[in-house]
Amino acid sequence: MDGDLTKDMKLAKDGVHTPRRHDSAEKQVAGRAAYADDVPEPKALLHVHIVGADIACGTVAPLDLSDIRKAPGVIWIGTADDIPGENNTGPVIHDEEMLAGSETRRGQIHFHGQPLFVIAAETVQQARTAAKRVKLVYTEETPLLTIDDAIAANSLLGEPYRMARGDIDAALATAPHRVQGQIEIGGQEQFYLEGQIAIATPGEDGDMHVISSNQHPSECQLLVAHMLGVPAHAVTIEVRRIGGGFGGKETQGNLMACAAALVARHTGRPAKCRLDRDQDMILTGKRHEARVTYDAGVDADGRILGLRVRQDIRCGWSTDLSHAIADRAMFHADNCYYLPAAEITSYRLRTNTCSNTAFRGFGGPQGMLGAERVVDHIAHQLNRDPLEVRRVNFYALPDGTGDRAVTPYHMTVEDCLIDEIVDELVDTSAYTARRAAIADWNADNPILKKGIALTPVRFGISFTTTHLNQAGALVHLYQDGSVMLNHGGIEMGQGLFVKVAQVAASAFNIDLDRVKITATRTDKVPNTSATAASSGSDMNGMAVDNACAEIRGRLIRFLCENHNVTEAQVEFLPNRVRFGAQEMTFNELAKAAYLARVPLSATGFYATPKISWDRAKGRGRPFYYFAYGAAVSEVVIDTLTGENRLTRVDILHDVGKSLNPAIDLGQVEGGFVQGAGWLTMEELWWDEAGRLRTHAPSTYKIPTASDRPPVMNIRLWEKGMNRELTIKRSKAVGEPPLMLANSVHQAISHAISFCGDAYPDLDAPATPERILGAITRLRA
Amino acid sequence: MSDTICFLLNGEEVKIRDLAPTTTLLNWLRYDRALTGSKEGCAEGDCGACTVAILDGETWRPVCACIQMLGMLHGRSVVTVEGISGPEGDLHPVQAAMAEGHGSQCGFCTPGFVMSLWTEYQTGARPDTARTCDLLAGNLCRCTGYGPILDAASEAFDGPQPAWTVPANCIDVTPLNYTGDGRRWWSPETSDDLAGLVAQNPDATLISGATDVGLWVTKHGFDPEKVIYTGRVADLTQITEQDGRIEIGAGVTYAQAEARIAALAPDFGTLVRRIGGAQVRAAGTIGGNIANGSPIGDTPPALIALGAELVLRHGSDRRTIPLSDFFLEYGQQDRKPGEFVEAIRVPIPDDPARLRCYKVSKRLDQDITAILGCMIIDIVDDHVHAARLAFGGMAGIPKRAAHAEAALIDQPWTRATIEAAMRAMTEDFAPLTDMRASAAYRMQVAQNLLMRYFLEMTEPETATRITEIA
Numbered sequence A: 001m002d003g004d005l006t007k008d009m010k011l012a013k014d015g016v017h018t019p020r021r022h023d024s025a026e027k028q029v030a031g032r033a034a035y036a037d038d039v040p041e042p043k044a045l046l047h048v049h050i051v052g053a054d055i056a057c058g059t060v061a062p063l064d065l066s067d068i069r070k071a072p073g074v075i076w077i078g079t080a081d082d083i084p085g086e087n088n089t090g091p092v093i094h095d096e097e098m099l100a101g102s103e104t105r106r107g108q109i110h111f112h113g114q115p116l117f118v119i120a121a122e123t124v125q126q127a128r129t130a131a132k133r134v135k136l137v138y139t140e141e142t143p144l145l146t147i148d149d150a151i152a153a154n155s156l157l158g159e160p161y162r163m164a165r166g167d168i169d170a171a172l173a174t175a176p177h178r179v180q181g182q183i184e185i186g187g188q189e190q191f192y193l194e195g196q197i198a199i200a201t202p203g204e205d206g207d208m209h210v211i212s213s214n215q216h217p218s219e220c221q222l223l224v225a226h227m228l229g230v231p232a233h234a235v236t237i238e239v240r241r242i243g244g245g246f247g248g249k250e251t252q253g254n255l256m257a258c259a260a261a262l263v264a265r266h267t268g269r270p271a272k273c274r275l276d277r278d279q280d281m282i283l284t285g286k287r288h289e290a291r292v293t294y295d296a297g298v299d300a301d302g303r304i305l306g307l308r309v310r311q312d313i314r315c316g317w318s319t320d321l322s323h324a325i326a327d328r329a330m331f332h333a334d335n336c337y338y339l340p341a342a343e344i345t346s347y348r349l350r351t352n353t354c355s356n357t358a359f360r361g362f363g364g365p366q367g368m369l370g371a372e373r374v375v376d377h378i379a380h381q382l383n384r385d386p387l388e389v390r391r392v393n394f395y396a397l398p399d400g401t402g403d404r405a406v407t408p409y410h411m412t413v414e415d416c417l418i419d420e421i422v423d424e425l426v427d428t429s430a431y432t433a434r435r436a437a438i439a440d441w442n443a444d445n446p447i448l449k450k451g452i453a454l455t456p457v458r459f460g461i462s463f464t465t466t467h468l469n470q471a472g473a474l475v476h477l478y479q480d481g482s483v484m485l486n487h488g489g490i491e492m493g494q495g496l497f498v499k500v501a502q503v504a505a506s507a508f509n510i511d512l513d514r515v516k517i518t519a520t521r522t523d524k525v526p527n528t529s530a531t532a533a534s535s536g537s538d539m540n541g542m543a544v545d546n547a548c549a550e551i552r553g554r555l556i557r558f559l560c561e562n563h564n565v566t567e568a569q570v571e572f573l574p575n576r577v578r579f580g581a582q583e584m585t586f587n588e589l590a591k592a593a594y595l596a597r598v599p600l601s602a603t604g605f606y607a608t609p610k611i612s613w614d615r616a617k618g619r620g621r622p623f624y625y626f627a628y629g630a631a632v633s634e635v636v637i638d639t640l641t642g643e644n645r646l647t648r649v650d651i652l653h654d655v656g657k658s659l660n661p662a663i664d665l666g667q668v669e670g671g672f673v674q675g676a677g678w679l680t681m682e683e684l685w686w687d688e689a690g691r692l693r694t695h696a697p698s699t700y701k702i703p704t705a706s707d708r709p710p711v712m713n714i715r716l717w718e719k720g721m722n723r724e725l726t727i728k729r730s731k732a733v734g735e736p737p738l739m740l741a742n743s744v745h746q747a748i749s750h751a752i753s754f755c756g757d758a759y760p761d762l763d764a765p766a767t768p769e770r771i772l773g774a775i776t777r778l779r780a
Numbered sequence B: 001m002s003d004t005i006c007f008l009l010n011g012e013e014v015k016i017r018d019l020a021p022t023t024t025l026l027n028w029l030r031y032d033r034a035l036t037g038s039k040e041g042c043a044e045g046d047c048g049a050c051t052v053a054i055l056d057g058e059t060w061r062p063v064c065a066c067i068q069m070l071g072m073l074h075g076r077s078v079v080t081v082e083g084i085s086g087p088e089g090d091l092h093p094v095q096a097a098m099a100e101g102h103g104s105q106c107g108f109c110t111p112g113f114v115m116s117l118w119t120e121y122q123t124g125a126r127p128d129t130a131r132t133c134d135l136l137a138g139n140l141c142r143c144t145g146y147g148p149i150l151d152a153a154s155e156a157f158d159g160p161q162p163a164w165t166v167p168a169n170c171i172d173v174t175p176l177n178y179t180g181d182g183r184r185w186w187s188p189e190t191s192d193d194l195a196g197l198v199a200q201n202p203d204a205t206l207i208s209g210a211t212d213v214g215l216w217v218t219k220h221g222f223d224p225e226k227v228i229y230t231g232r233v234a235d236l237t238q239i240t241e242q243d244g245r246i247e248i249g250a251g252v253t254y255a256q257a258e259a260r261i262a263a264l265a266p267d268f269g270t271l272v273r274r275i276g277g278a279q280v281r282a283a284g285t286i287g288g289n290i291a292n293g294s295p296i297g298d299t300p301p302a303l304i305a306l307g308a309e310l311v312l313r314h315g316s317d318r319r320t321i322p323l324s325d326f327f328l329e330y331g332q333q334d335r336k337p338g339e340f341v342e343a344i345r346v347p348i349p350d351d352p353a354r355l356r357c358y359k360v361s362k363r364l365d366q367d368i369t370a371i372l373g374c375m376i377i378d379i380v381d382d383h384v385h386a387a388r389l390a391f392g393g394m395a396g397i398p399k400r401a402a403h404a405e406a407a408l409i410d411q412p413w414t415r416a417t418i419e420a421a422m423r424a425m426t427e428d429f430a431p432l433t434d435m436r437a438s439a440a441y442r443m444q445v446a447q448n449l450l451m452r453y454f455l456e457m458t459e460p461e462t463a464t465r466i467t468e469i470a
Helices: A025-030 A124-131 A147-152 A168-174 A217-228 A254-267 A277-283 A322-331 A364-382 A386-393 A418-428 A431-444 A496-508 A536-563 A586-595 A661-679 A736-755 A768-779 B025-032 B093-100 B110-121 B129-136 B147-155 B191-200 B213-220 B254-264 B266-273 B278-283 B286-291 B299-305 B402-408 B415-427 B439-458
Strands: A046-052 A058-060 A074-078 A107-109 A115-121 A138-140 A161-165 A177-185 A197-202 A208-212 A235-239 A271-274 A289-298 A304-316 A342-350 A448-461 A470-477 A483-487 A515-517 A570-573 A576-579 A582-585 A601-607 A612-614 A619-621 A625-638 A644-653 A711-716 B005-009 B012-016 B051-056 B059-064 B077-079 B176-180 B183-187 B205-207 B226-229 B239-242 B245-249 B309-314 B317-322 B327-329 B339-347 B356-360 B371-380 B383-392
Touching (some): A025 B110, A046 A124, A046 A254, A115 A124, A147 A304, A147 A342, A177 A364, A304 A364, A364 A736, A386 A448, A418 A431, A418 A448, A431 A625, A536 A576, A582 A586, A625 A736, A644 A736, A736 A768, B059 B110, B059 B278, B093 B147, B245 B254, B299 B371, B415 B439
Parallel strands (some): A046 A271, A483 A515
Antiparallel strands (some): A177 A289, A197 A208, A612 A619, B245 B339
8 A cells, every 4th residue: 555545546636646725725815713802701701801910020929919909800819829730830850830929938039030920810800900000029140141151150951962973083183174153043933823822711510621822731631630630531632723922832731721710710700811912922931942053073064074063052041842942953953964973962051031831843943053153154164056065965865885874863864865855956947047146246346235045945754752752543423424533633724624634635535615623622632742744634644644544444335244345345435435336426425334234433543664863872763754845045234224124935845645735835935934934033132130121013024925035936745755654754843944934044154255255154043133243253 | 162072884884973082983983883893902002903994185095093083084985994994895905815715813803904905996996915914014913823814815906896985085075163062173174264264262172193292192091172173274284395305294294104105215216115104104194203302203313314494383373393392301391381393394405316314123023123223424525524423312312413423523424433423322321121122232332323314324334224135
């Protein structure tokens, strides 16, 4: 079996591999798609306001809440003293106090904005107004804010972690050339348009129902249960859709869910906790800031002989997912480049800032930008086109003649397509001619300078925490032939629901509109993993396909037993079934099976095969496969101000055999623009007291319509076909395209390089100020 | 006088008698009327997820419902995303184009985009990409990368026009004198009435577009007991021309002024285009931009460079001062209790291209200025005859670079003179470091902007603007 049942099969309407629109598109454009805050509010609803600390480090004296309790509309106030179970929202390591404030003891404060206590009031405004009455008495300590602060104080979360292969010392010592440097990489706010929100409704027997804007309902369920001191079965998390997640709701929604549930438990009333944008940005985690320090030994052609990398990752005040994220930064420190000898060491720094968390790419972007920086620096030092240096370093397919296919974590790359993709893109983008034309143009233009760069992407697909690579599904076939399906994945705009519905429709070969996907709920499919790591359609699609196959098998056996045909004689035609010489509609089959008492509901399950990872040894196969892509970006910069603009982008990206080309193109374009924002205009800025000062769209700028380059050619790679048995041979698409934007950063660096002989040493994000700073250094 | 707030919502009349007049339109729509299509993304007018359409004369304009207050709507017509579909629920062409063209992913921003596009559709003219980018600068999308949305703006015009219309009229109302939830709100209709009210109630908050005061309400819990709204004062929303100058009434919005300002000086027009998004420009006023005294307001440096004057009024008394004198120090303006900004008088420059406005920010559109330099230098016989160099973001107020100007005056129009003036600028400003830029960057750029001006005047063939590069 090749894993693609639909091959050569006539398909019903809108099945797999067709560019079907998002399942909620019509409702979204009409304003009828309901998000958590759109659910009608019951009259008894309480509004929960989280009161945060306004220092970054120190302690707060026992709270005096007498004045707030008298404030108009205030019904209840909750502190650490009121939590029946565990006062914790840490997802992996329980080092994240949910509420730090107490009326009886001092509270520890680890970052500005840290939740101290909650106010529940009749209206949002009353809750917020009441918060102004509190007098908090602090003992302040000097916060550790920056990477340098944390290194100087040796403030670490866990031990440094090392991956290595080959004799790095010998490789560096004997290399003809050495290239050394460092790049600072800024963080990034997810800026989902829908802010964090949860609505908790108490039920009988201590049950709690929570509507949450959340990428990981099962984990949220456990945290709420632990906080309330009840079993998991008492808590149900429900998510129909979320208004963007990007990783920012993988763990960060849990606090709001816990806060609402705490109030609901104590008051017996439904409670809503919705953060305003400012508190959302101050309180919740972001992409990790990183510093990558490198020392490469290379030959005369720029071929890397050995690479030593140190990654300093700013994690913020608690662990959250930082170890997995920092691990992934290491897994991508090579990007597409074979390293005969490598040593990658990662320091996870604890600082008094918000606890950094998942964001599309999950450490991969930082690791990969570091790799691109290394090859760009090598090219500059050897006076070569960076593309040449990239090409000589690409991983090869394992052919038995050499080992240029083994990663620093000892995994053999079996599917390297990057040569082919880059060749095609170089051709279609006219890279070589444009690079030459840019040099000419820059010679004639003293003020503005252009730059161009091609960067490749190789992104590992699977959760590197192996046990997370499992998914469940629940499929019901009703007696009228309609299908309802449910799985553990979250629809956050990425088109997961329509893709999975297409899988189900194709499994029965029925029209897509016969399939309905319902809200993700922990009481329907249990023990699910986060919708993260680009794994949503890979895993949930497979789980649904397996459930559908189970029901399909029962239908086939029913036909065989009642109509004297063999399994081979049963064929699922579009909305019909042929068995021997007879036919009936799919709907008639469902009815007949029902009347014959055939069970028409099934669960499905999927566990990603082949993967294993020995973290202690730094060896294994953490990834099922890799997704590939490449981009060429062209920019223009102003050498008087550092202002910059992206003028053209060409992208060729591999999604395997696409489940839905329209959805996948949307992911590629959206991911690229998000990555371009990260590397150019999106800048997080903390003041000396540790307060984030870019906490709203007025001060934190994500790309807007005019930042999209006027020329943007995006193509899915037509030859794409996953060599592994993934769902319909597709590849994951959520995260990989974000890193195509590394080409923007490199193109800006290229433009700057026309201002002097030295290497531009451009940090990220490449704001006008950083660009002008680099130009000024080159001209000094 | 009306004691009831009356407006049209999706064509139906609404009367409000008891709510606080500063209740935001968005909260009222969502929680009082269950019209939840409009979303809150930021509550500060920067993301556009709450965009609704308001009729401004004959023109539908997009505004952010999160910073529109109910009192501002008296006599207006408001259309929300729920109001544009057909009676049978048929999608409007912009909705259909967005849905069919994959213009929505998570969908949270989508209703706001739809409403911005709907206002453009009402003009009947298919927009080009530049126009659409301009229209949508105030609508943020984090999912799509914008391509499908830009396409939808044009593709909406491919099909037939909808068979249904939204009533394009406002309703006749009398001036509003409203009390609700213990708060007063006046919407006078003449400047004389306005002057009387402001003089009698010097403690009242003056609101025109609420693009600033709206944030005091949504972000800081500001709950004013008295508001005087200038948006219905007909004679403050005029632009008139006489004696070689234009007079801009304090209630003229950016959107209303944009074309006239672009004719006055193209660079000033571009600068106004880059203020906020279309929603902010539809509501915010030039008068408000001045009166709130921000050191990073974008119009004051351009107006100061043009030599504008400010007309201040108290009761029936008026005084006229140079605009540059209005800004005393950070947070302090030369405006007395009971006094208000009535108009701005702007001399028409002989050569519109002489004024150059350089706004530097992290993002091109809809960003707050880090450094703004607006300059006019008059050259006579190859020597600098006069120079007005006005900057924003360099001090606690919009401020001229007096030392740099002095270093230019009467000097030969050469690079050496410019370089001397750039050095002199360090005596003009001691800028701050903040989230937008460091002090050192601000100074370096302010100096370089003077060089850019020199190059643009002396070497017009040299490309100096990244926005003009294909």
